[in-house]
Amino acid sequence: MAHPISQGFPLPLPPADPALPLGLYIHIPFCERKCPYCDFNTYAGLQARFTQTVDALCRELEEWAAPLAGRPITSVFVGGGTPTVLDAGELARLFETIRRCYWLAPGCEITCEANPGTVDRPKFHLLRDLGVNRLSLGVQSFQPEELAFLGRIHGVEDVYRAFDAARAAGFANINLDFIFGLPHQAPAAWADTLAQALALGPEHLSLYSLIVEPNTPLRHWVDSGQVDAPDDDEAGALYETALERLAAAGYVHYEVSNWARTTAPPNGDQSDNPTYACRHNLLYWRNQEYLGVGPGAHSHLRLVGPQGETVSRRWSNRKPVPSYAQRVLRGASVVDFSEELAVRVSMGETMMLGLRLVREGVAFARFERQHGADLRQVFADEVARLVAWGLLEEDAARVRLSRRGLMVGNQVFAAFV
Template sequence: MTKTDLGIYVHIPFCVRKCDYCDFVSMVGSPDEQAYYIRVLKKEIRSFEALGNLYLVRTVFFGGGTPSITDVSQLERIMEQLKEQYEFAEDAEITIECNPGTLTEEKLVRYKEMGINRLSIGLQSTHNEELKVLGRIHSYEDFLESYRLARKVGFTNINVDLMTALPGQSVEAWEDVLRTVVALAPEHISAYSLSIEEGTPFYERYGSTKGRLLLPKESEDRQMYRLTKEILGEAGYRRYEISNYAKKGKECRHNITYWNGGEYVGFGLGASSYLGGKRFSNPRDKQEYWEFARNAYHHYKELTPQDQKATMEEFMFLGLRMMDGISMREFEEKFHVPFTEVYGTPVRRMVTQGYLEEDGNRLRFTDKGIDVSNQLLVEFLL
C-alpha cells in the first residue's frame, strides 16, 4: 500500500518571556509544568497511533513558543514516540525553532543525534535597540554565538527569522539588517512585516491612530519590502513564498506542505491539522487541552470533512502565496470542474489589471499583485 506523505507539527508553548508583539499560544512555564505538558502531549500523539501505517513522515517541525528552552531529554522522548508510530522518509526534514541565548554546544549535538537537521533561529533584528523595543531577551551578540555554535556542530541548514516595519525603524536601518545577515550566509531567510495584534502589549501602544504614527509609513514599509527582494536576490536567495527566501534546494519543505495543501497533523496546545480532508485545531486554553488531548483521535474521527467550496478557496489562498502560484490543471483534476467556470471572472479581471499572470497552465501574482495580495485574495471567496 502506498503511504500518504505527512508533515508533523509539535507545539512547545514555553518561553523565557513572552514578547510584546506575540499573539501565539505561548507562556512562561516552570520545569514541572513543562514536564507535565510533555506527558500530555505524548498521550495526544499516542491517541493517533491507528493512523501510523497510512502515512510516511516527510517533515517534522518543533515550533512554539521557544522549543529550545525545553529539556532535550523531553524532546528526545517525543521523537522516539513519533518514530515508533510512523515510518520516516530517509531524507525527512526535521526542524526546531530556537531563540538566541538558549542554545549550548551540548544541546545542539543532541539535536543532531535525535535527527534534527534544520534550525530556525528567531533573530528578528541585528540592532540591539530594536530587539529591546520588541521585548526580545537576546542581543545580536547572543545570536552570533548561537549561530557559531550551530555551524561548529555541523548544522548546514539554518533559517534566520527577521522582522521589518518595527517602531522607529528606518529604511536604512532595515537595509543594514539585511546586509549583515546576508554576510553570514544562512541557507534560508524569513522576513515578515510586523503585525499589530489585539490582546498584545504592542496593540496597546501602537493599535490606535496615534500609536500607528510611531510605526514606519506605508510607503516606507513598501520600500523595505522591495529592498528585501532586491538584496536577497542579489545574494542568491530565491523568493519562493511571499515572505520566504532560500538558497537552491533549501526551501522549508514543512511550510510548503501547508501552502500546497498537503496533509499534516499538529500536536500540542492550539496546534492545527489538515488530515483526511478534515481541518481542525486543538484548544488554546491549557485546562481544555489537558482534557482534549487524551481523546484527541476520537475528536478527529467525529469531524466531518470540509466541503469542496472551502477546499477550493484554500487551494487558491495558500497556493497563490507561492511564487510559482497554482496549477489550473491540478485544480481541475482535484475538483473535477473547469477552472474558468469557478474563477474565470476574477482571474480575467486581475490579469487585465496586471495583478495576475498566466504561464502555461500556471497562475501567479505579479510583483504588483503581491504588494496588495491580502486585498486580492478575498476575490477568491465563493
C-alpha cells in the first residue's frame, strides 16, 4: 500500500533483510539561540511550533513504520538543533512513538544531543527513563571568551554541572563536542580545553574545526573585516596537538574528527573501531542505510528498481518548519529533493565516506558486499596513484588514509567523486 509520506517514490522497498543495519535520525529544528557560525536547519524563537512539530515528527515516524517493518533499527539519533529544548511530555511522546512503531534491535544505540545550557538532572533522568543510552553534549570550549565568541548560551560551569548530572542520572556513554581553529586561537587555550575534557573522562570526543559557512553571521563578520578568517595552518597545528594528547590519554582515533575509549561494555559493532565508536555515525561513514525524519532530514535507503534490481536512493525533506509540519499533518509528501544514485556514484561515496574511518578504512570485503564489485578493480588507478603519493595505505584487507593523507583528507576524498 502506498503511504503518503513516501509517495514521491515510485519504487518499493526490497524484502526486509534483518541482517542489514538501519539507523533512524530524528531532527529537532529548535535551539534556544542561534549560534553565529551554525548553518544547520534550526531556529530560535519557535516555541509556539514545538507541539505541532512533534505531532508531525510522530506522524512521519508512523508513516514509515509499515514500509520498514521487519528491519531492526540498530541506532537512533535524536539531533538538531537542541532536542533538550523540548519539554518532558514532548520528548516522551517522541520516544513512545519510536518504540511503538519500530523494532529496536537488542543493544540499539539511542543517542540524544543536548546543550549544557538546556539540561538539568530531572531532564537527564527523563532521557534515561525513555531509553536514551548515549548522550552527546555540545561543549565546544572550556574557555569563557571562546564560548562568548561562538555565541553559546552556556558557560564553563554549566558544562561541569551538566556532565555531573548526566553521570548521576546513569549515562555511561557520553560524547563531548568541541570546536577548534577559531581565529587566532591560542595553542595554550586549546591545550587547556583538551586537558579539561580529558579530565572528565568521557567515552567519546568529537573535535571539529570551525568552518565559515555561507549565509551565517560569522561569514558576514569575516567578509566585512570584523573578524579574521580561521587559518588552516593554525587549525592543522591544533589538530596535531589533539592527535597527540588524546592518544596519550588512551583514546582511539577512529574517524577524522572522532575519538573513543575502548573499555567495555562492547557495543556490538564487529570491527576495528573502538568500543564506544558512535554506531549511528558509522552507518553514514560506511554508506549504509538510514531514515531521517523531520524538517531538512536526509535519508538513504536501498529500494527495488523496475527490473527487480536494487537501487540506492537518497532524499531530503523540505526545510521550513511550518510547511514541513503542515504537509505531514495533512498527509502530503515532504520530500523536496530525491535522487537515484548511479552505481559508480554510490561506489565513489563509499570511498569518500569510508576513508574517513582512519583505522577501518574501506575493507575490500565490505565494498564487494555492498556493490558486488572489487574495489581494487573499480578504483585501481586512483588507489595506485594515492598509494604512490603516500596518501593511502593498502594491505590485504583494505585501503585507508596514511598519516600524511589524514592531514589532506579532503583532497584524497575528492579523488573518488
